[in-house]
Amino acid sequence: MTDAIDYASYDRIRPIRWTGDTLELLDQRRLPFATEYVACADSDAVAEAIHALAVRGAPAIGIAAAWGVVLAGRAIQARDATEAAARLEPALRHLNAARPTAVNLAWALARMRAALALAQAGEGADWRAALEAEARAIETEDLAANRAMGVLGASLIEEGSGVLTHCNTGSLATAGFGTALGVIRAGVAQGRVGRVYAGETRPWNQGARLTVWELQQDGIDATLIADAAASHLMKGGEVQWVVVGADRICANGDVANKIGTYQLAIAARHHGVRFMVVAPSSTVDMAMASGDLIEIEERDPGELLGVAGSRTVAEGVQAWNPVFDVTPAELIDAIVTEKGIVERPHAASMRSLFGGA
Numbered sequence: 147m148t149d150a151i152d153y154a155s156y157d158r159i160r161p162i163r164w165t166g167d168t169l170e171l172l173d174q175r176r177l178p179f180a181t182e183y184v185a186c187a188d189s190d191a192v193a194e195a196i197h198a199l200a201v202r203g204a205p206a207i208g209i210a211a212a213w214g215v216v217l218a219g220r221a222i223q224a225r226d227a228t229e230a231a232a233r234l235e236p237a238l239r240h241l242n243a244a245r246p247t248a249v250n251l252a253w254a255l256a257r258m259r260a261a262l263a264l265a266q267a268g269e270g271a272d273w274r275a276a277l278e279a280e281a282r283a284i285e286t287e288d289l290a291a292n293r294a295m296g297v298l299g300a301s302l303i304e305e306g307s308g309v310l311t312h313c314n315t316g317s318l319a320t321a322g323f324g325t326a327l328g329v330i331r332a333g334v335a336q337g338r339v340g341r342v343y344a345g346e347t348r349p350w351n352q353g354a355r356l357t358v359w360e361l362q363q364d365g366i367d368a369t370l371i372a373d374a375a376a377s378h379l380m381k382g383g384e385v386q387w388v389v390v391g392a393d394r395i396c397a398n399g400d401v402a403n404k405i406g407t408y409q410l411a412i413a414a415r416h417h418g419v420r421f422m423v424v425a426p427s428s429t430v431d432m433a434m435a436s437g438d439l440i441e442i443e444e445r446d447p448g449e450l451l452g453v454a455g456s457r458t459v460a461e462g463v464q465a466w467n468p469v470f471d472v473t474p475a476e477l478i479d480a481i482v483t484e485k486g487i488v489e490r491p492h493a494a495s496m497r498s499l500f501g502g503a
């Protein structure tokens with residue numbers, strides 16, 4: 147077993163590129179068969195790209211939104227940062243409304259507001275430069291957090307273990323390396339992870355279209371399973387850990403993540419498989435007391451009624467399409483963040499790592 151990770155070798159996939167005057171987003175609706183970037187010239191285009199899932203994954207939508215504010219700043223005239231803050235507010239709200247569940251979006255926008263407030267305090271400060279520096283910092287810090295979490299999370303995994311992951315939590319969903327997929331990358335590099343399974347993640351197929359493609363780019367063998375095969379896989383003893391990301395982690399340790407996560411946690415507990423949630427501290431929302439309060443995004447039922455644009459369900463059938471669920475804290479063995487690990491999370495242990503009342 148080795149501890150060294152060659153991070154540069156995981157840098158192939160860049161979902162978010164700032165060119166200096168345009169934001170380019172790797173269009174995740176087209177992957178894995180087309181590698182095309184959507185060019186966003188204004189903040190409305192960024193909001194639309196977030197809403198339409200051209201860019202997706204909690205940290206990535208926060209980073210994209212931050213660059214959206216930079217673009218909004220270029221489109222307005224303002225004498226100073228105070229006037230800019232007022233004029234930018236509609237764009238900030240529009241970006242925030244693009245998706246409701248991942249707290250990273252609101253968190254990144256709050257950081258952009260705070261950067262403007264700091265520029266207000268500094269006489270003659272260049273507020274546009276301050277916004278750009280903040281967006282860059284949000285992106286850089288996310289990459290550093292992922293690398294730190296990768297090694298921390300992997301340290302919990304015994305040599306040669308099998309892991310099952312859900313959705314896509316890799317470079318595509320972050321500034322790079324990934325959260326749960328970062329743990330898997332680090333775990334494979336260190337010999338801790340011997341087998342990787344990825345669930346399809348119906349209906350949008352983030353696992354089938356994105357995760358196994360990402361791992362293939364790194365030469366990491368992964369086996370795709372139907373979501374419905376997870377319990378059967380666990381029963382056979384093939385996996386020792388389920389490792390997933392998060393869109394919002396509450397003060398009591400409840401976790402919102404991609405629909406299907408909750409049933410994986412239930413199945414894992416039943417089979418004695420451990421359950422790890424990996425997310426940067428930007429995903430922790432200590433102002434939200436419990437998972438019952440989280441707004442769960444519901445998307446177009448049409449996502450369930452067909453595959454790749456072809457209808458597979460009889461006309462007239464209704465569908466319900468919530469795209470996140472909440473896993474209660476008692477089903478979680480470890481929450482891994484760049485600030486440290488909370489084992490068997492509950493309100494007091496969350497408070498001791500993340501503060502709050």
Ligand SMILES: CSC[C@@H](O)[C@@H](O)C(=O)COP(=O)(O)O
Nearest residue numbers: 202203204313315319391392404
């Ligand atoms: C590091 S990504 C963590 C989560 O955002 C991820 O697991 C997830 O649920 C993504 O949902 P998506 O709807 O694809 O944006």
